Amino acid sequence: MATKTVLVLKVGGALLQCEMGMARLMTAAAEMIAAGQQVLLVHGGGCLVDEQLTANGKETIKLDGLRVTPEDQIPIIVGALAGTSNKILQAAAAKAGIVSVGMSLGDGNMVSAKIKDERLGLVGEVEPKDATYLNFILSQGWMPICSSIAISSQGQMLNVNADQAATALAKLVNGTLVLLSDVSGVLDGKGQLINSLNKSEIEYLVAQGVIEKGMKVKVEAALEVAQWMGKPVQVASWRDAEQLKTLVKGGSVGTQIQP
Ligand SMILES: Nc1ncnc2c1ncn2[C@@H]1O[C@H](COP(=O)(O)OP(=O)(O)O)[C@@H](O)[C@H]1O
Ligand SMILES: CC(=O)N[C@@H](CCC(=O)OP(=O)(O)O)C(=O)O
Known part of the structure; x- marks a missing residue:
């Protein structure tokens, strides 16, 4: 819709x-x-x-x-x-x-x-x-x-x-804003998708070294926009056909970075 x-869409x-x-x-x-x-x-x-x-x-x-x-x-x-x-x-x-x-x-x-x-x-x-x-x-x-x-x-x-x-x-x-990467979203220490993250959870996972390198830049960029706009930014995957279908329908996919 x-x-x-x-x-x-960022790829x-x-x-x-x-x-x-x-x-x-x-x-x-x-x-x-x-x-x-x-x-x-x-x-x-x-x-x-x-x-x-x-x-x-x-x-x-x-x-x-x-x-x-x-x-x-x-x-x-x-x-x-x-x-x-x-x-x-x-x-x-x-x-x-x-x-x-x-x-x-x-x-x-x-x-x-x-x-x-x-x-x-x-x-x-x-x-x-x-x-x-x-x-x-x-x-x-x-x-x-x-x-x-x-x-x-x-x-x-x-x-x-x-x-x-x-x-x-x-x-x-x-x-x-939807940031599409080669992973289904932000993953936890066990490789499982995290559905939603707020500022303090991001800070904790970054400090733990769970979110690092390109994903750290991505999540921080997403958080900045989410806070600026007062609405979530999604981090998802261009690889995932189902996520793309959901996006086309206007649905939420991957990890929601909350304002
Ligand atoms: N917690 C995490 N969850 C998912 N990916 C992570 C995480 N921490 C680091 N990464 C790495 O970040 C990469 C995505 O960032 P990046 O390579 O910059 O992607 P892109 O080129 O799509 O912007 C993943 O492929 C993965 O190797
Ligand atoms: C300053 C800086 O790091 N620039 C990036 C620009 C390209 C980029 O961001 O590419 P991905 O989205 O594929 O990671 C670089 O030179 O790789």
Whole structure:
């Protein structure tokens, strides 16, 4: 069922290496768009970046789930995210009959961007700015597919974590955010899905080391949006056909991160 708010779907990079997963996701998105639901797809591509850096003889260091981004790695990272990853997804969207518009955080004055922390190099932090461009694309029934490459007012290309990119865009359009990864949601120490998490439960699981790396970044991004919007953010899986079906019907899936 179509909701009035824009559905902001963020997909992790592992999706790009799974033809079947992309086909299923795009079919679900096409169904929603046909029913009048506006859908904005935000994507990562961490594994593709890893591959490209290795192929170019570069080493990767991650701090707390974020990739340290030295200047000499920027052309490779921008190529992998704003280039290859973005176009792979546009190709999959076209196959499902979706008219998509490939873009990056740097387009259309959507966000403001600055260096997050000097220790991370050219890693960006973004804030929502102007929704005119995005709303125009959505109002045409087209699906924006946005990569997490931003551009600062000083003209630097910045690498933004894609969960944080999705956070800024969800705020920009006041949308409903669903973070789709390669796991069915946040898992407990025994690998079981946790249905719901609030701030103090997240803090406890992070302190215990149960939620770590990319999932820590994801859950913290989800919590920030949930609190900002006063409604839950879902963390679920693009791999799970049943979860996608439930999403198409407007239902809740995976782990609900509570405000
Ligand atoms: N408690 C947890 N529950 C689920 N996944 C976790 C947890 N802690 C760490 N992870 C890791 O986080 C990964 C998801 O984060 P990330 O790799 O950044 O995903 P994506 O690329 O989809 O954004 C999982 O594949 C898993 O390896
Ligand atoms: C700063 C930072 O860590 N940027 C990420 C951007 C891509 C991303 O977030 O991809 P996933 O969603 O697949 O993890 C990176 O370079 O891997």
